[in-house]
Amino acid sequence: GAVVSxxxxxxxxxxxxxxxxxxxxxxxxxxTMFWYxxxxxxxxxxxxxxxxxxxxxxxxxVEKDKFLINHASLTLSTLTVTSAHPEDSSFYxxxxxQGAAEAFFGQGTRLTVV
Amino acid sequence: ILNVEQSPQSLHVQEGDxxxxxxSFPSSNFYALHWYRWETAKSPEALFVMTLNGDEKKKGxxxxxxxxxxxxSYLYIKGSQPEDSAxxxxxxxxxxxxxxxxxGPGTRLSVLP
Numbered sequence: 001g002a003v004v005s006x007x008x009x010x011x012x013x014x015x016x017x018x019x020x021x022x023x024x025x026x027x028x029x030x031x032t033m034f035w036y037x038x039x040x041x042x043x044x045x046x047x048x049x050x051x052x053x054x055x056x057x058x059x060x061x062v063e064k065d066k067f068l069i070n071h072a073s074l075t076l077s078t079l080t081v082t083s084a085h086p087e088d089s090s091f092y093x094x095x096x097x098q099g100a101a102e103a104f105f106g107q108g109t110r111l112t113v114v
Numbered sequence: 115i116l117n118v119e120q121s122p123q124s125l126h127v128q129e130g131d132x133x134x135x136x137x138s139f140p141s142s143n144f145y146a147l148h149w150y151r152w153e154t155a156k157s158p159e160a161l162f163v164m165t166l167n168g169d170e171k172k173k174g175x176x177x178x179x180x181x182x183x184x185x186x187s188y189l190y191i192k193g194s195q196p197e198d199s200a201x202x203x204x205x206x207x208x209x210x211x212x213x214x215x216x217x218g219p220g221t222r223l224s225v226l227p
Contacts, residue, residue, distance in 0.1 A: 004157065009155075032213065034213055034214065034215075036217075041219070042219065043118070043216075043217045043218060043219045043220070044203070044205075044215075044217040045217075046214065046215070046216070049214065093158075095213060095215075096213070097213040101163070102148060102160040102163050103148070103160070103205075103213045103215065104157070104160070105150075105157040105158045106157060107155070107156060107157050108157075
């Protein structure tokens with residue numbers, strides 16, 4: 001299957017700083033990528049849809065100014081958590097795929113804000 | 115709001131036992147259901163994509179069924195092995211053309227040797 005690579009796998013940052021997470025499709029082009037978040041004991045929840053060359057689409061309740069998404073190429077989407085606070089500590093994971101087929105996921109990023 | 119549920123939340127079985135778990139979803143506006151296997155520190159791995167009522171799919175010792183009329187899917191593992199230990203996620207697609215999913219909370223399986 002296709003490979004999606006996500007970095008970093010873990011990051012600890014100080015409150016008020018920004019953190020960038022990268023999601024790359026290694027062997028296919030992805031015009032659309034998806035960013036999910038998972039809090040402890042909860043389901044993966046879609047945060048936003050990243051569209052190559054255009055603005056991301058955010059789910060209700062997700063602040064677009066806090067979670068900046070850039071999808072500048074067909075193989076790379078980035079999620080920047082700006083001015084991170086402890087409540088942003090969570091597991092973030094991206095996915096990409098082609099059409100209506102299965103999705104391929106990155107390895108996820110565990111963000112801890114102290 | 116599309117809500118996907120899975121049960122049980124977790125289970126422990128002995129090596130060699132067969133087991134099954136459930137994914138429930140609203141039966142209206144159904145497009146597709148995906149099963150994923152997710153080991154700690156790895157990417158979720160796609161197991162099955164199921165679209166038609168009555169679908170049955172099999173991969174080795176793992177199989178799945180789909181009932182779209184009543185809104186559930188079962189995942190079966192025959193003769194569980196320790197390497198089957200993982201979280202099994204079910205995801206329902208929100209539309210007919212993309213990769214937009216609603217996930218269940220997962221079933222965490224532990225197979226004891």
